[in-house]
Amino acid sequence: MADRLDELYDDYILDHFESPYHCGKLECPSCAHADKNPLCGDQIRLELKLDGSTIEEAWFQGRGCAISQAGASILCEHIEGKTLEELRDMQGQDMLDLLKVPLTASRQKCGLLAFKVLKTLVYAQDEHESDLPSRPVSIHPR
Amino acid sequence: MSVSPTSTGQQPEILDVDRIQQVRRDFPILHELVHGDLPLVYLDSAATSQKPKCVVDKIVEAYEKYNSNVHRGIHALGDRMTTEMESAREKIARFIGASTAEQVIFTSGTTMSVNLVAHGWAAKHLRPGDEILLNEMEHHANFVPWQMAAQASGATLRFLPLTADWQLDLSRLDEFINSRTRLVAVAGMSNVTGTVHDVPRIAAAAHAVGARVFVDAAQSSAHGLTNVQDGNIDFLAFSGHKLLGPTGLGILYGKPEALEEIQPVFGGGHMIREVTKSGSTWADLPARLEAGTAAFVECAGMGAAIDYLESIGMESITRYEHSLLELAHARLSQIPGLTIFGPEVAHKGAIVSMVHEQIHAHDLADLLDRQGVAIRAGHHCTMPLHELFGVAATARASFAFYNTPDEVEKLASAIEKAIEVFQRRSLRRANRSL
Structure with a gap:
């Protein structure tokens, strides 16, 4: 049973929860988007600085459980240097793999919140580039 | 309280x-x-x-031995199933202190019960300037439907303040209940803080200005804290599944004159007296508010749940x-x-x-x-x-x-x-x- 408890507060998750990577705001983000998990109230706002189609910097702000906040931190670290093209191919399972801890179905929503925000941003960039009218989501391209 | x-x-x-x-x-x-x-x-x-085994057994028994649609089939199974369902209605009426079984309407849950009153009564009866009194402690089920009814009717929502220890501040009741108040909606017991509200006192203040009182008893009913006679409640709602019963079954209680004021929100089978090409007339209560096939097996299960609760x-x-x-x-x-x-x-x-x-x-x-x-x-x-x-x-x-x-x-x-x-x-x- 002790193992089951320790598993959730795996060092990797706690590291990211207590000392998150790039938790804060960008001075002048290329794009930003926020979302929340309506069931538990976890919130994540993600801000990206793009150099062409490459993610130069990724920052987040949020509040919520260890899994949702660590997930945002892990994601920000993971995506810097990647291109929008690469992120388009990233799947939910890839995000869960990044978290390393096994999560039940209900907690996967926490672990995937930042990823969901990222996906919305990536799709919005696609639409922006192809000059299509944007979807009714709260995206603020600068 | x-x-x-x-x-x-x-x-x-x-x-x-x-x-x-x-x-x-x-x-x-x-x-x-x-x-x-x-x-x-x-x-x-x-x-x-x-769920106690007797409830699960009752549901299995109904499906295995007398499953048949109610109020329709002229045959032994139909009669038995109808008897089971109507006897559950009587048990529920007794359980909450209702004087007749016709005051018990079967719905799909507390949420549906609130919506029936919000859309079938409040949205139809309220006018701009009328007020609905709520509070910020209510479950969304006793909150959102009233927002919708207020929007549809032009009525105003007001919120009774809470005390620092998470009770309703009844000392300010007089400020919030006035001649414009048409409805006071309140839970019997909060699903978060567990606060048990003084429903009789709130109801007395509401009735003094001619307002109706709606009680969300989703939590209080399971803890034996609900009797519709305490405060002469106009409408009361709860769900079977929080009370040892099956899912998919809710109850709306109403005083006869209050229920009569509800316009049917759903039309269909069972709720009509006569249907012609030019229009339809409604059946008597409770059928009028129970369009379509009822969750009759669940009703039988609910009857067993009430029996079990009362045995303890x-x-x-x-x-x-x-x-x-x-x-x-x-x-x-x-x-x-x-x-x-x-x-x-x-x-x-x-x-x-x-x-x-x-x-x-x-x-x-x-x-x-x-x-x-x-x-x-x-x-x-x-x-x-x-x-x-x-x-x-x-x-x-x-x-x-x-x-x-x-x-x-x-x-x-x-x-x-x-x-x-x-x-x-x-x-x-x-x-x-x-």
């Missing part, structure tokens, strides 16, 4: 540990192991209660659950860093919602689940209340009469264990980074 069960006039049975062990044998699920090898400690009855005695249940609550409050308030949202136990039912200063409610619930203790975390469909709390989520343990003092202790020690694990991990991490 202080918590006292609705008296039946009989001396209630004292539920001791031996009797509860006997009761627990009636609930097969309580003996299941979770995560492979952990005994289940089920402390989420405010979300849904567990609601007064005994209320007292026993309150003793568990007292134990839980005493034990949990000793845990450093833990804050309970709610009034003193004298003013509440068997629900404890809490936050820990370091551990998010969701993580706490997860860490408890990993020890076999099932609680709920989140906003519990009360976002405005959590806005007042200043937290997005709380961890909620809720008790039923099939829980034991031993399970209260397991809850407390599981929380202590979760805190210990968090702090040990956190400390180790801090040492590592030195």
